[in-house]
Amino acid sequence: MPDTAPKGLKGLAYGGDYNPEQWPEExxxxxxxxxxEAGVTMVSVGIFSWALLEPEPGNYEFGLLDxxxxxxxxxxxxxxxxxxxVAPPAWFFRAHPEALSVxxxxxxxxxxxxxxxxxxxxxxxxxxxxxxxxxxxxxxTHPALALWHVHNEYGVPVSACYCENCxxxxxxxxxxxxxxxDEVNEAWGTAFWGQRYxxxxxxxxxxATPTVCNPAQRLDYARxxxxxxxxxxxxxxxxxxxxSPGVPVTTNFMTALSQCDTVDYWAWGxxxxxxxxxxxxxxxxxxxxxxxxxxxxxxxxxxxGAPWLLLEHSTSGxxxxxxxxxxxxxxxxxxxxxxxxxxxxxAMFFQWRQSRRGAEKFHSAMVxxxxxxxxxxxxxxGLGAGLGSLAAVRGTRTVADAAMVWxxxxxxxxxxxxxxxxxxxxxxxxxxxxxALYDRHLTVDFAHPEGDLSAYPLVVVxxxxxxxxxxxxxxxxxxxxxxxxxxxxxxxxxxxxxxxxDGPHPGALREVLGLTVEEFSPLGEGERVRITAADGSExxxxxxxxxxxPHGAETVWTYAGGLAAGGPAVTRHRLGKGTAWYVSTRLGAxxxxxxxxxxxxxARLAPRAGxxxxxxxxxxxxxxxxxxxxVNHTATEAKVPLDAHGTELLTGELAAGHxxxxxxxxxxxxxDDA
Ligand code: GAL
Numbered sequence: 001m002p003d004t005a006p007k008g009l010k011g012l013a014y015g016g017d018y019n020p021e022q023w024p025e026e027x028x029x030x031x032x033x034x035x036x037e038a039g040v041t042m043v044s045v046g047i048f049s050w051a052l053l054e055p056e057p058g059n060y061e062f063g064l065l066d067x068x069x070x071x072x073x074x075x076x077x078x079x080x081x082x083x084x085x086v087a088p089p090a091w092f093f094r095a096h097p098e099a100l101s102v103x104x105x106x107x108x109x110x111x112x113x114x115x116x117x118x119x120x121x122x123x124x125x126x127x128x129x130x131x132x133x134x135x136x137x138x139x140x141t142h143p144a145l146a147l148w149h150v151h152n153e154y155g156v157p158v159s160a161c162y163c164e165n166c167x168x169x170x171x172x173x174x175x176x177x178x179x180x181x182d183e184v185n186e187a188w189g190t191a192f193w194g195q196r197y198x199x200x201x202x203x204x205x206x207x208a209t210p211t212v213c214n215p216a217q218r219l220d221y222a223r224x225x226x227x228x229x230x231x232x233x234x235x236x237x238x239x240x241x242x243x244s245p246g247v248p249v250t251t252n253f254m255t256a257l258s259q260c261d262t263v264d265y266w267a268w269g270x271x272x273x274x275x276x277x278x279x280x281x282x283x284x285x286x287x288x289x290x291x292x293x294x295x296x297x298x299x300x301x302x303x304x305g306a307p308w309l310l311l312e313h314s315t316s317g318x319x320x321x322x323x324x325x326x327x328x329x330x331x332x333x334x335x336x337x338x339x340x341x342x343x344x345x346x347a348m349f350f351q352w353r354q355s356r357r358g359a360e361k362f363h364s365a366m367v368x369x370x371x372x373x374x375x376x377x378x379x380x381x382g383l384g385a386g387l388g389s390l391a392a393v394r395g396t397r398t399v400a401d402a403a404m405v406w407x408x409x410x411x412x413x414x415x416x417x418x419x420x421x422x423x424x425x426x427x428x429x430x431x432x433x434x435x436a437l438y439d440r441h442l443t444v445d446f447a448h449p450e451g452d453l454s455a456y457p458l459v460v461v462x463x464x465x466x467x468x469x470x471x472x473x474x475x476x477x478x479x480x481x482x483x484x485x486x487x488x489x490x491x492x493x494x495x496x497x498x499x500x501x502d503g504p505h506p507g508a509l510r511e512v513l514g515l516t517v518e519e520f521s522p523l524g525e526g527e528r529v530r531i532t533a534a535d536g537s538e539x540x541x542x543x544x545x546x547x548x549x550p551h552g553a554e555t556v557w558t559y560a561g562g563l564a565a566g567g568p569a570v571t572r573h574r575l576g577k578g579t580a581w582y583v584s585t586r587l588g589a590x591x592x593x594x595x596x597x598x599x600x601x602x603a604r605l606a607p608r609a610g611x612x613x614x615x616x617x618x619x620x621x622x623x624x625x626x627x628x629x630x631v632n633h634t635a636t637e638a639k640v641p642l643d644a645h646g647t648e649l650l651t652g653e654l655a656a657g658h659x660x661x662x663x664x665x666x667x668x669x670x671x672d673d674a
Contacts, residue, residue, distance in 0.1 A: 003248050004274050004306065005345065006146035008078055009041055011391030013309055013346025014384050015077070016366050018043035020068040021052050022355055028068060031353060032075040034367060038377075039384025042078040043352060044311065045069065047152050048114065050084035050131060057091060060134055073144035080250075080311075080348075081139055082149040083236050085128040087114045096123040101161035105208045109158070113359070118161040119228045120169035125235065132236045133243065140244030148244065149311070150236045150251040153278060155263040160225035162205040171200050173224045187497045188216040215416045216498045222412045225262040234271055248273035252311045255302055256295030258427050261415060264408045265302045266448050275303035278312035278350070279339070283325055287435070289633045292335060293616065294434045294444075296342035298406065301446035303343070305397055310339040312350040315376050316364035324362070329375065330664040333383045334631060337666040340390065341618040341629030342443075343398040347387065389649050390668060396622030400445035401605065402437060403456040405475075406430060407449050410466035413498050414490075421522030423543045424586070429462035429488050435589035436596050441608040443618050453478040457603040460596075464491040466498065472508030479512050480576030484603035486595065487513060489544050489584045490520075504549075513582045514552030514573030521545045521563045529562040529585060531569040539594060541569065541585030548584050556598070559585075570595060572602075579603075610641040615661065628669040632661040646671040 006013060015035070020028050035043070046053070046065060054060055069079055093100055093111045099121035102108045109116035117124055132150075139145055160166075178184045181200050190196045195214055197203055206218045237249045250272050255265050256279065269275055277299040281288040299308050315332050317324040327335070336347035354365035368376045414426040437444050437460065445456070449471035453459050459478060464471070464487070472492060479485050492509030494500055501507020504516035521544075523529060528542045533556060545559060548568040557570035564584075573580045579602040583595055600607070611617060614633040617640055619626065627649075630640045638661045645656035646669040661667045 003246060005248065005395070006042060006078060006080065006274070006309070007247055008146050011041065012340065012387045012394055013042045013348060014038075014387045015040040015043040015352070016349035017047060017312065017351040018045050019048070019351060019353075019355070020045070021049055021064060022357070023353065025067070027353075028071055031367075032071055032077065034372065035077055035352075036075055038366065038381045039388050040077055042080055042146055042346075042348070043072065044080040044082060044149050044348065045072075046084055046135075047082040047149065048084060048087045049082075050087055051089035053084065053135075054089065054131055057095070062138055065139075069139065069142060069144050073142070077144070078146035079142070079144040080147040080149045081135065081145055083128070083132045083135060083151060083240075085131065085150070085232075085236065086117070086152040088117065088124065088127060092127055096121065098163065098165060099124040101158045102163040102166075104162050104206070106162070108163070115152075115157045117158065118163050118165055119225075119232050120161065120163070120165040122165070125232060128232065129235055129239060132239045136240050136243035140240070140247070145244070145247055147274065148240045148247055148249040149276075150233055150240070150249060153252055153254055154229045154233060154268075155260040156254060156257065159260050159262040160221065162207050166228075167205050169228060170205055170221065170224050171203055173227065174200055174203060174220070177220075188214055188220070189497070189499060190214070212417045215413070218416055219409070219413050219498050222262045223264075223409070226264050226267065229263070230268065230271060233268075237271065250274045250276045250309075250311070253277045253299065253302070254279075255298045256291065261412045266408065269302035269304065275299060275306070275308040276311040277308060279310060280312075280314055280318050281335070283321060283323070287614075289334075289338065289614070289616075289631075290435050290438050291431070292338055293342060293438055294431065296339050296344065297400075297444050298446050300343035300398055305343075305445065307343050307345040307395055307397065309346050309348070310336070310344040311348050313339070313347070314364050315349055315366055315368070315380060317362075319360055319363040326364070328664070329379070332376075332379050333386060334633070334664060334666055336383055337386070337629065337668070338616065338631050340387075340393065341398070341616070341620065341631060343620070345394045347383070386650050392624040392649075392670070393620055393627050393668070396620040396624060396627060398443065399619045399621060400456070401442040402458040402460070403445045403447045403453060404430065404433060404437070405449050405459060405461045405464055406446040407464060407466065409496070410449070410464050413494065414463065414465040416498070420490075420520045421543060423522065423525065424463070424490060426463040426465065429586070432587075432589045432592060433460050433462040433488070436592040439589065439593060439613060440596060440600070441611050441617060442605070450474050453483060454481065456483065457605050458484050458486070458600060461485065461487040461491055463488050465493050466496065467492040467494075467506075467508035468496050469508060472512070475509065476512040476575070479578035479580045482577035484579050484581075484599050485512065486581040486583065486599045489546060489586070510551070512573070512575060512580050513571070514550065514575065514580065515568070515571055515582060516549045516551060517584070518547040518549055521547065523562065530560040531557045531585065532560045533557050537594075539587055539591040541587055541591075543586040544584070545569070546584045548582070553580075553582065572598075612638055615640065626671040628659070628671060630659055630661045630667045630669070632663060632665055635663050637662050642669070644671045645673055
């Protein structure tokens with residue numbers, strides 16, 4: 001069994017992507033000196049090095065990598081060594097142009113960037129296996145090796161390829177999944193619009209069509225693309241396990257990315273030895289620290305609650321947004337420690353030294369263009385020291401208060417065309433529910449709809465459009481056994497083939513919610529609707545309303561306007577020992593809080609007293625003890641009430657009664673006594 005933690009690391013991982021091939025060797029010596037100064041413990045090497053390692057087919061040149069890894073080793077820096085299979089060399093694509101991926105519209109990408117790979121290509125698969133085997137044989141037992149980093153961010157920038165090789169591979173996948181063409185016809189509902197197939201050979205990838213393409217076909221194609229990338233990951237992983245026993249294998253995820261619609265991280269989490277994640281702040285005017293917390297919670301959940309590792313984030317601005325602001329003073333450390341609070345055993349960056357050339361030269365790094373007489377460098381050195389004092393946190397687990405149900409496949413299905421309203425966005429619902437829980441100071445685990453929910457007093461289900469019968473039974477059992485569930489509109493609608501469940505909506509959730517939905521009635525752009533409670537209080541919904549018919553559920557909030565006026569807007573259903581809430585319109589995070597407040601009451605989940613907004617308090621606990629992380633995102637000092645006393649690890653100060661957290665800072669209390 002390979003280990004799950006980077007081999008040979010004693011404390012938390014600190015470092016970044018290191019690309020020595022971009023620099024003359026004299027610079028490498030300065031690099032390792034500065035790495036030591038900053039307390040760097042591990043770097044990721046070789047992610048894009050294929051063209052250097054194999055300059056011609058079958059001609060391997062390892063000199064540069066030997067020297068770089070040797071130098072790192074001499075300086076006590078551990079190596080996360082990549083297989084460079086995200087960037088095949090020019091000679092490879094010259095020989096195998098069919099291995100460049102093709103868009104839905106039939107355009108084949110060109111060489112000259114990265115990641116334009118067709119994962120079904122037999123030539124690509126053979127070449128990737130060969131370079132992986134070479135690396136594993138050469139470095140598999142190298143004393144500096146801590147972790148294998150396969151590929152880079154599967155699914156980005158190309159989430160699926162639509163070429164002829166993929167068409168053939170898709171047919172094989174369909175045969176394995178369904179057996180016969182009749183089963184495919186049934187699953188895809190091909191009786192509609194005359195799409196019936198007489199044989200599997202007639203089936204093509206869901207390429208561009210004049211109007212909406214069969215949604216079940218598209219959903220299956222996303223599953224196929226996901227499975228195909230995972231085949232390539234596991235092929236590389238198995239080579240590494242065979243030739244480099246005991247060294248964990250990872251590939252860097254992007255769990256919170258909303259652009260990629262073909263990576264089911266629940267499935268990927270089961271295949272890696274250590275879950276690692278890349279996270280970048282999206283500066284679109286929303287609260288970036290909430291998005292960060294959500295990404296970290298999602299990543300931990302994909303890891304089954306075990307510690308994971310933040311493999312990339314940025315020291316300051318990125319370079320791929322329309323506008324790329326620098327991070328504010330202290331923000332980098334706060335971001336890093338917020339990830340650590342939520343289960344990351346370290347903080348790594350893209351990248352070590354800011355590039356002078358190429359597409360990412362304006363992306364920040366640990367060593368900026370400005371050099372070491374700079375704020376970024378001073379903060380990098382400070383963070384290294386801080387992480388050094390948190391070594392004992394490694395291996396402990398974050399404690400969650402509530403869960404959110406999340407399913408990538410449901411999300412892909414929901415993003416297809418011709419839904420009742422284009423203003424409805426499943427990801428937005430998840431973000432808003434998360435934000436409401438965050439503002440209640442609850443730490444959230446994410447759960448698969450068919451996963452075990454019994455540990456959580458409160459479970460929220462934002463827009464679970466695709467809900468299997470099994471998921472419906474699971475949610476019902478959760479409530480019957482005493483759980484409190486909060487479900488938002490457009491959940492429980494279709495099965496795994498995007499077919500509407502038989503009978504009235506929400507087919508898979510009718511029983512647990514104690515209601516049916518007779519019709520959806522989405523609102524016009526910008527239109528709002530008031531909902532009122534018996535005590536006269538009011539909330540405002542937008543985007544969506546519907547005609548809800550209770551069958552056992554009680555109406556708690558009623559539509560005061562719109563077509564559904566007078567009908568139930570929010571309901572509550574007592575079932576067995578538990579309660580299921582249903583919210584049939586879109587409420588913003590603030591208004592959702594009112595509903596969550598009532599649901600938290602049902603769940604007997606006491607509010608956390610005395611914590612200001614934007615002060616995060618998260619606990620990690622394990623063999624070495626219990627640690628309370630307090631992250632202050634505000635511009636004023638915060639006082640976090642304590643019911644224990646302990647030692648603050650970053651300052652060494654003792655704390656009892658309360659923990660003072662300066663504006664923008666983080667404090668980590670080792671609890672000495674409960
Ligand atoms: C990541 C990628 C890195 C770098 C970074 C920039 O998605 O893995 O190689 O491009 O983005 O933010």
